[in-house]
Amino acid sequence: MVGRLPLWRPRKKGSFWAVTLVKNEIDIIELSVRHFVDQGAERVLVADNGSTDGTLELLRRLAEELPIIVIEDRLTAYHQGEKMSFLARAAWRGGADWVVPFDADELWYAPAGTLRGHLAASPSSIIDANIFNAYPIDGEPGPYRVDTVRHDFTQCCFRSHPVARLANGNHTVNVLGRKSNEINMLHIPWRSxxxxxxxxxxxxxxxxxxxxxxxxxxxxxxxxxxxxxxxxxxxxxxxxxxxxxxxxxYKARGSLARIEPSTWTHWPDDFPAESTS
Incomplete structure (x- = not known):
């Protein structure tokens, strides 16, 4: 990783850092970064893995107005778990209370209020996010059609730790403690x-x-x-x-609900989620 990482700071209770590894996500990275800032992220730490579509340049421009730290990952090989673990530990060093590892195509929502407020009040050490896959309408960005049956897997966020180790895909972490899964995530893997x-x-x-x-x-x-x-x-x-x-x-398994996520501040109570059974 190349770039200036945060200096050590004492843990700031109730804070969270969002961390991500991206490559060629210029069509969606601004949406997701601004989303996490709006949800109360203390910092968004982004490692760019050799983007050639202008993603890195866009992130640097955004960092001039938003609390974003941009570094470069120049190792081509996947090794996602190791790289995300490095970013999570950097967030711990920077004083994060919680770490939210995300991909550029993810928007995370608490059941009420902001993500920061929910994490600050949670008694858990790990919270798994239920994934709902979203699809563009007529191949255009937002609004979207969302599968009302959640994806088989979840992804986790967790209280920061100096030796936190994430698995590939951000599905699990080695942090000990109480676990819950009340957070939901919109996943928008295919946009064109x-x-x-x-x-x-x-x-x-x-x-x-x-x-x-x-x-x-x-x-x-x-x-x-x-x-x-x-x-x-x-x-x-x-x-x-x-x-x-x-x-x-990422094939839809349930009925599709039309939604406009830009109007959401939290996961709506009336979202028509269906049982997976």
Whole structure:
């Protein structure tokens, strides 16, 4: 990692830092960074992994007006767990009480009030975020259609710790203590067909650079072998609702609810979540 990391500061009770690793996310990174600032983040720590689409330059401009720390990750290989763990420990050193590890395509919401207020009042040490996948309408950004059945996996946020170690995907962390899962997250993985194609290509290239076998991450392996016709078919299912057996790991499993997340300050009480059973 290259760049100026925060100096050591005593823990600021009730604060949280959001930390992320990004590459070529210029279409959504400003939305997610501003979202976490609006939710009360003390700092947003971003490591850019060699973006070529202007993401790094945009982040540097945003850092002039927002509490963002931008550094560069020049290691091509995936190693996400190790890199995110490094960022989480940097947040601890900077005085964070809580750490929220996120991807650029994620918007996290508390059940009421801001994320900062919810974390500050929580008795837990780890909170798992329930994931709801969102899809663009007619291939355009926001509003979105959201799957009312939550994703199989969750992602975690946690009280900062000097030796916190995150797993790949930010699904688990080695911090001990009480665990809960009242936070929800909108996940917007696919925003355009070109963005999907780029994500498939760069994601698998990063995994291959580790020397890992295809089994390293199942849906990335599936995506790496996809032909252009498969990308066309999956995008048609997302943008137009065309039925397909193809998946890439984010296929809707329930009914779709139209939402406008830019109007949300917290997860709405009337969101029509369905049972996974």
């Amino acid at each position: 067909k070109e963005q999907m194609r780029m994500k498939v290509t760069q994601g698998w290239a990063a995994i291959e650079a580790t020397g890992a076998e295809v089994g390293f991450d199942g849906h990335w392996g599936e995506m790496s072998e996809a032909k252009e016709s498969a990308i066309d078919e999956i995008w048609a299912s997302i943008a137009l609702g065309v039925e397909t057996e193809l998946d890439f790991g």
